[in-house]
Amino acid sequence: MHKSNSTIHIRKIMAKGGFVLAILALVAVHSLAGDPSPVQDFCVADLNSEIFVNGLPCKNPKLATPDDFFFSGLDKPGNTNNKVGSNVTLVNVARLPGLNTFGISIARLDYAPYGLNPPHTHPRGTEVLTVIEGTLLVGFISSSPNNKLFLKTLHPGDVFTFPVGLIHFQFNAGDSPAVAIAGLSSQNPGLIVIADALFDSNPPIPDDVLEKALQVDKEIIEALKAQYKV
Incomplete structure (x- = not known):
């Protein structure tokens, strides 16, 4: 069975008696794997909660429905x-x-x-x-x-x-x-529409910034922004 380079490296560390270092290496490898899996069957979002977290808080799983x-x-x-x-x-x-x-x-x-x-x-x-x-x-x-x-x-x-x-x-x-x-x-x-972000931001991006960034005259910037005022 093929073994990853990370696994082989960890075993070499352990063979040298570096048990603590091996544990740290395992943690490092896991941290590169992406977001962790859920630790429960599901976490139905409580859309009415006033708690702010990275994601959405769960409602009581006993209250979940199909x-x-x-x-x-x-x-x-x-x-x-x-x-x-x-x-x-x-x-x-x-x-x-x-x-x-x-x-x-x-x-x-x-x-x-x-x-x-x-x-x-x-x-x-x-x-x-x-x-x-x-x-x-x-x-x-x-x-x-x-x-x-x-x-x-x-x-x-x-x-x-x-x-x-x-x-x-x-x-x-x-x-x-x-x-x-x-x-x-x-x-x-998430969604960022490029034209909307440039010409319909709130508050507006200063015209001088857009003129310099896009290398066009102020009249063109004003015409583009006007498309969002209709």
């Missing part, structure tokens, strides 16, 4: 009658309290013909997207200094993944509606 683990509605198309022609129906812990501590969520994405899910990021979750209907042009951009674009055309049954925190998008390249289902590796992956 509805805490249930959501209905992903069979229904979302409203794509908007400026970008897309809609995301996200089922995260706020809509499905039983997801609390499980580190997952799911979403339905609907696209009108030539609709766009604009460039955005999920700061806390990797996304895996499966196309159900239509044709999507999808892509993500690696971090600086490369800023490499990974672009792919997807058809029904195709799967593509967007790494956590990286800017990505989906565009309906066809003249008929498109539908996709996405899984995300967080109960609350």
